[in-house]
Amino acid sequence: MTPVVPRVLLVKSGGEAAVAEWRAHLQGFAPHIAVHGWDDPSVAPDSVDYALVWQPELGRLAALPNLRLVLSAGAGVDHITADPGWPRQVPLIRSIPPETAQRMGEYVAMAALALLRNLKRLVRQQDAREWTAFEVERSAPDTCVGILGLGTLGLRSAQMVSALGFRTIGWSRTAKALEGVHCYAGPGELDAFLSRCDILVCLLPATAQTEGILNADLLARLPKGAGLVHAGRGSQLDLDALLAALDSAQLSGAFVDVFAEEPLPRDHPAWSHPGIFVTPHVAATVTRRMRARFFAQQIAAFEKGEPVQGRFDPVRGY
Structure with a gap:
């Protein structure tokens, strides 16, 4: 059996308690992923495979040289694409679990x-x-x-x-x-x-x-x-x-x-x-558990070379 390669995922969505919740849910669905907070000093930028974000600071995604997927914590991605330097070569996945x-x-x-x-x-x-x-x-x-x-x-x-x-x-x-x-x-x-x-x-x-x-x-x-x-x-x-x-x-x-x-x-x-x-941007909000399951499924498909759901198309704009 081929060993599962450990992956590193950074989270910027909510505070510290939210990161802990994301970690618990994501590792429940994808145990091979190590989940860290956005500013965890123990994580080297070149070790990061995935980033799950909401309103990341300008230039931060581009500073992760081996990034493989960007996961938007919401269905919208303008909070990411507003950054002139966002890494367009990295697939960007919108959060659209079936419950949305x-x-x-x-x-x-x-x-x-x-x-x-x-x-x-x-x-x-x-x-x-x-x-x-x-x-x-x-x-x-x-x-x-x-x-x-x-x-x-x-x-x-x-x-x-x-x-x-x-x-x-x-x-x-x-x-x-x-x-x-x-x-x-x-x-x-x-x-x-x-x-x-x-x-x-x-x-x-x-x-x-x-x-x-x-x-x-x-x-x-x-x-x-x-x-x-x-x-x-x-x-x-x-x-x-x-x-x-x-x-x-x-x-x-x-x-x-x-x-x-x-x-x-x-x-x-x-x-x-x-x-x-x-209303405070809650129309289609689903639980973190539902979103974590969706992201784990898309990461699994991506790692197998299969099509992913919710991929943002920069040409169409959605």
Whole structure:
């Protein structure tokens, strides 16, 4: 039997307690991997095979000369690719365990129902101990939910809101087909898609084309009184434009899970705006154990020369 070659993995995701948790889970799934904290002085840079990171310092990944894989602690990788010197020759793996799509679908379904039934008003009334009944104009079959971005997360979200009875449509850069969902594709069909969205859900990846896409112009192309669910990337949303659209009643409400600056500053007006639910980048969060299992599986496939899941394509941008 060929002996298993020990591998070294560095972790920068959470504090010391998080590193200990990552170590316990990863070594449970891949005992041949030695897991160390990001700044462990006992680890020589040239001994590192794998790095599991969230927001690594500029230049640190490039300083690991024998790095074989970079593992993003989240589904997004812009916290890595924002580094001009990130090692493009090293495969970059996004965290997309199977549970991620289910969690995102749950978030989108929750948000769509909350916007439909005016949950924000119900919360305000409870806080004020105010007993005031009110009517909701539409139910799910009268409401069109549009999913902007039909990747793995978008497809599952579309399936789940469709199952709740919402009329469901989707838009993607290239043509997709999904049972029960009218799919639009390409820039030429974006306006037609937006014009139907009573609730717009943004699940786009971070690319040069999606930077700032949720701006005043796009929000103005939605039906008056539409809702927004944003769980794509923080860089895609013009938060000032969202606040203005809510104040003018162009939009009736919003769920926002991702922001250009995180954590969202405590004095930002979005926290207290009556039309916004702020959530702290948790829409598709899965447990560290689930992510560790996924990463161990991808490392095992990589070491066998087999295809890996979640590999980032620098050309496509996702």
